[in-house]
Amino acid sequence: MKRDICTGIVDQIRQKAKGWSTRHLSPAGKMTLLKAVLSAMPNHSMSCYKLPKSLCKRIQSALIRFWWDSKPDERKISWVAWSTMTKSKRDGGLGFRDIQCFNDALLAKLSWRIMNSPECLLARIMKGKYFPYQDLLQATAPNSCSHGWRGILIGRNLLRDHLGWAIGDGESASVWKDLWLSTSACECPIAPPTKDSEFIKVAGLFLSSEREWDAGKVQALLPHLKDNILSIKPSKKGGPDKRI
Structure with a gap:
């Protein structure tokens, strides 16, 4: 069900990319649009929920096709692995976002806010419901918890080893x-x-x-x-x- 709810994100990215693919864009122009617009479209959902792995791969596929294909109906060979392109330019990549890693980073940012701003509305609601007598670092995920809380704990786990x-x-x-x-x-x-x-x-x-x-x-x-x-x-x- 979570995958079906978020499918619209992939459709929006593909529709936006399709409108640009018919234009004559330079590699620098494609890079700018991919980083500033296409990669940013799922940010709101990723900052609240942990997206399924299959959905992240579909988003990644849409970004790859926009980068390599010159027309929507022409599928070209991907000459460089996406894992290489997501490296920083200093390390030989192009600085594109790894969708799964960026999703975890946004959830870690949400956990950091709950930890450092305990008086904010989100922190008070989550504490009252899931960890009223302990710290966020010791909180667990009960079987009946929401998908949003599970995402917060994923971000918490990313933070815990580096706090x-x-x-x-x-x-x-x-x-x-x-x-x-x-x-x-x-x-x-x-x-x-x-x-x-x-x-x-x-x-x-x-x-x-x-x-x-x-x-x-x-x-x-x-x-x-x-x-x-x-x-x-x-x-x-x-x-x-x-x-x-």
Whole structure:
């Protein structure tokens, strides 16, 4: 049923492409139209739902035919694989969108909004219905959930392995379980924790009187990461830890 509902997207793309195929367009003109118009037509649906794999392939097929065919009734050979053309120009491609990957990226953007704007209407509705007593990262998909919620969880799963913390007051980030050692890479301590420090927060490495690193605690717990940790600057005004 989901596939039938979204079939109109493919028909619209093909109809739009058919109207342009009769014109004499240069490769640069085709590239501009494909990137700016045809690839953007399913964006609204992809930002809300996970499109079926078969539908993504049909959309991809319509884009391929527009690029290679000079007329709607002439089917030419595709000399270069679409997977190569979706690479960036720096990597030898043309920068076209991979439909399935872009669908996942838009769903991840939706999950990011729910995570960072918990007071927005969408976040409040979804939290009240699907994860009222836990965090979005621990939410699950019950058998009766909507297709929209399943799409949000697909985006959440894409985010989860790449979420880190920018340290503020240190009260939210876990020393051993979260990525907090860098704002540009996914890094966390890999040494086994001691029994007393297994659940310690980053704030446990601060001096008790102010938000400054306690060099002695850092040296005792993570001596091999001391220089890296001491170079991190916590919030002086007590701002909360921030997801990045």
